[in-house]
Amino acid sequence: MKRFIIACCCVFLLAGLLLYGYYFAGLHVTFGAREEAATTFVKQEGDQLLVDEGSGYEAFELRGVSVGAGIPGHFPTDYAIDKDAYLRWFEQIQQMGANTIRVHSLQGTAFYEAFFEYNQDNPDPLYLVHGVQIDDYSQNSYMSALDEEYLSTFKDNAKTVVDVVHGQRLVELGSVAGTGSYSHDVSQWVIGYILGTGWIPRTVVYTDMQESGTAPYQGEYLSATADASPFESMLALMGDEVIRYETDRYGQQRLITFESSVSTDPFVYPDEIESDFEMYASFDIEHVVASDRAVAGLFASYQVYPYYLEFMDYLPKSESEESSYFAQYVKQLNEHHSLPVVISEYGMSSSRAMMRDDSDSDRTFGAMNEQEQGEYIAQSYAEIVAAGSAGSILFCWQDEWTSRLWNTAANVDTLKSPYWSDAQTGGQSFGVLSLDPGSDRCVSYVDGDDEEWSDDDIVGESGGTTISMKTDEKYLYFMVRGEGVSEGSKLYIPIDTTSKSGSFSSVDPAVSFDRAVDFLLVVDGVDESRVLVQERYEVLRATSLGKTDGEDPFADVPAIDSPVFKPVNLMLQTLSNRAALDGGKGSDARLANTWKLYQTYETGKLVYGDANPEREDFNSLADFCFGDGFVEIKIPWQLLNFSNPSEMQIHDDYYEHYGVENMKIDRMYVGVGDGRETISLFEKSLKGWGTNVTYHERLKESYYIVQQMWAYGVDPKELWQEEDDASVTDASTGDEAVEGAAGQ
Numbered sequence: 001m002k003r004f005i006i007a008c009c010c011v012f013l014l015a016g017l018l019l020y021g022y023y024f025a026g027l028h029v030t031f032g033a034r035e036e037a038a039t040t041f042v043k044q045e046g047d048q049l050l051v052d053e054g055s056g057y058e059a060f061e062l063r064g065v066s067v068g069a070g071i072p073g074h075f076p077t078d079y080a081i082d083k084d085a086y087l088r089w090f091e092q093i094q095q096m097g098a099n100t101i102r103v104h105s106l107q108g109t110a111f112y113e114a115f116f117e118y119n120q121d122n123p124d125p126l127y128l129v130h131g132v133q134i135d136d137y138s139q140n141s142y143m144s145a146l147d148e149e150y151l152s153t154f155k156d157n158a159k160t161v162v163d164v165v166h167g168q169r170l171v172e173l174g175s176v177a178g179t180g181s182y183s184h185d186v187s188q189w190v191i192g193y194i195l196g197t198g199w200i201p202r203t204v205v206y207t208d209m210q211e212s213g214t215a216p217y218q219g220e221y222l223s224a225t226a227d228a229s230p231f232e233s234m235l236a237l238m239g240d241e242v243i244r245y246e247t248d249r250y251g252q253q254r255l256i257t258f259e260s261s262v263s264t265d266p267f268v269y270p271d272e273i274e275s276d277f278e279m280y281a282s283f284d285i286e287h288v289v290a291s292d293r294a295v296a297g298l299f300a301s302y303q304v305y306p307y308y309l310e311f312m313d314y315l316p317k318s319e320s321e322e323s324s325y326f327a328q329y330v331k332q333l334n335e336h337h338s339l340p341v342v343i344s345e346y347g348m349s350s351s352r353a354m355m356r357d358d359s360d361s362d363r364t365f366g367a368m369n370e371q372e373q374g375e376y377i378a379q380s381y382a383e384i385v386a387a388g389s390a391g392s393i394l395f396c397w398q399d400e401w402t403s404r405l406w407n408t409a410a411n412v413d414t415l416k417s418p419y420w421s422d423a424q425t426g427g428q429s430f431g432v433l434s435l436d437p438g439s440d441r442c443v444s445y446v447d448g449d450d451e452e453w454s455d456d457d458i459v460g461e462s463g464g465t466t467i468s469m470k471t472d473e474k475y476l477y478f479m480v481r482g483e484g485v486s487e488g489s490k491l492y493i494p495i496d497t498t499s500k501s502g503s504f505s506s507v508d509p510a511v512s513f514d515r516a517v518d519f520l521l522v523v524d525g526v527d528e529s530r531v532l533v534q535e536r537y538e539v540l541r542a543t544s545l546g547k548t549d550g551e552d553p554f555a556d557v558p559a560i561d562s563p564v565f566k567p568v569n570l571m572l573q574t575l576s577n578r579a580a581l582d583g584g585k586g587s588d589a590r591l592a593n594t595w596k597l598y599q600t601y602e603t604g605k606l607v608y609g610d611a612n613p614e615r616e617d618f619n620s621l622a623d624f625c626f627g628d629g630f631v632e633i634k635i636p637w638q639l640l641n642f643s644n645p646s647e648m649q650i651h652d653d654y655y656e657h658y659g660v661e662n663m664k665i666d667r668m669y670v671g672v673g674d675g676r677e678t679i680s681l682f683e684k685s686l687k688g689w690g691t692n693v694t695y696h697e698r699l700k701e702s703y704y705i706v707q708q709m710w711a712y713g714v715d716p717k718e719l720w721q722e723e724d725d726a727s728v729t730d731a732s733t734g735d736e737a738v739e740g741a742a743g744q
Helices: 002-023 083-096 109-119 137-141 147-167 201-210 232-252 269-275 311-316 325-336 371-388 414-419 539-548 577-583 589-594 701-710
Strands: 041-047 048-052 055-061 062-066 100-103 127-132 171-173 178-182 190-197 222-224 255-262 288-290 300-303 341-346 354-356 391-394 433-437 458-462 465-471 475-481 490-496 501-508 510-517 519-524 530-534 565-567 569-573 598-602 622-629 630-636 643-644 650-653 662-664 667-671 681-685 695-697
Touching: 041 255, 055 577, 062 127, 062 311, 083 109, 100 391, 109 178, 127 255, 137 147, 147 190, 147 232, 171 667, 190 232, 201 232, 201 569, 222 232, 222 354, 222 681, 232 255, 255 701, 269 311, 325 341, 325 371, 371 391, 371 701, 458 667, 458 695, 465 539, 465 667, 475 490, 501 565, 510 519, 510 667, 519 598, 519 630, 539 569, 539 598
Parallel strands: 062 100, 062 391, 100 127, 127 190, 190 255, 255 300, 300 341, 341 391, 354 569
Antiparallel strands: 041 048, 048 055, 171 178, 222 288, 433 695, 458 465, 465 475, 475 630, 490 519, 490 667, 501 510, 519 530, 530 565, 569 598, 622 630, 643 650, 650 662, 667 681
């Protein structure tokens, strides 16, 4: 009996180890040469993608949209999106006219369950392009991409994704999310794998330097050419490994690509461009070739955003060139490659604040309303098609509250980012689906209709004029009512948030207050209304004066009670003086030091309009609107130096802490007046909402514009307005756009 028990224990232990190896570690045994029987429903032929939907291979234009993993109240790694949400989204995505979904990395089990359920028995299924990421630690460590630790992590990630799409994997998702059991086989709809989602240029260069002299990789399915760099050999190795693994274990193959971008494209630029625009890294998928055993093949993929092509200002081009830099650049990519080219990431942000101003056009990074977002998506798509691309993937489906970008990230608590929506960061608003505060609707719409305001919202009254307030996870809302309130009147709304600084008066405009204030909201008609900040509490000065003016912010600190109120500015990712590139640098000592300073723009200036999405004249960027005897205003939390409104945290004194530190408040003070007398302020209690976030979904105007061109076949040229008769969609006019700039 004892031997029987021991034997049973051994059998169970062995079975457990085998199950662990198969479902957790991807271990398997191959019997025979299964690669000869590998099947595929998608393949590359020349510069085209072909898909077999049951009646033979036909040309396929990939029209995709990226779906993120985040929703309000959760980090992406919480895997909090449920199956019902995915099913709803898949239907809306297909109704928009997309035929493909892209995910950048492993998703929660609900995604694959919903994807399987949506496509099963669906005569017109959605396809999937699945990304494989290399973790941030490996990307930012001093490791060559051919280092064993780097490769091991990358291979494990890739094999996990392959097993997951075949429904044959258990994955430890983390202590919070637990273990994911991936049992739904969605492989029949998976077009291909994107290995590496945006390479860090220094990883490319470091690999090429460290591994110089490495022989080009030669594999069964993919090999590197004789002139391939060490990094390109790594790509061939990884692609070969993924094809081999899927072939051996599942007898199937899919398309493979390695996503590049403007910063790692295959072109050779002048030295000053490489140096000043940090375009020093390069790799070329043309240096990776497929053998006959790779039955699906390869395609080239690039992230290309129109506002990151400023370097083309300094390249030779034809005087008759009329197409945009985006059109020229995408055409150049297609001309370079013998493989199909997919623009795997492009899009526009409808955020309130701007991150970058494009010198070539008015396609800015941010400060674009939802209508404009859709128009420029249509314009970019037309240019992608005209260039001869095999497909494109729009970034992205839903807005993501967790996104923070470089010029505002230091101003907020990024560990609390899922719990409030920041209109001041451009990264949150790339989606065509908005995730707005409130369970069914926002607490207020700035639209000239006061139906949502009641006497309970009144904070104070002065001279017959009342000021009311509301808040939600994105804005502070103000409503001022009085007989003299109109577009022709001027109002001053002082705001006090911190006791550390503030002034009892302002010199320009000349206004006084009965307590020290930090901000002054000036309502001065539809064109000149803005938020001003007391100079001691100006975050841009404290954090970025060296980058914008070349001065030390701590050398001459503003007084705590300074009466100077300044416009609220935001730094752009645009340098002040690019003239240095044409030979000016060094000829003037001061120019040599100042040309690298960054531009700023006034983000505190308020936009007039109707912000109610149900209205015909809806403007998603509208900050204020007049009604009959009142005005409604909404202000983003960050514009008033809130770093985490979910817990009512604001910036502490910058000059006590040498930068941004947070402190908690439970009240603020606001007032209203015309400036002729000292303005009294009234207390408004504040209470954060913690992690109890409310939100609702709303399809943006940009969604319906994309739907018109994709689902209804409207010519994209008809979906935006040109200022002149010059078409920017005909990429064929740009033959000499980058002549002499790009070497192959």
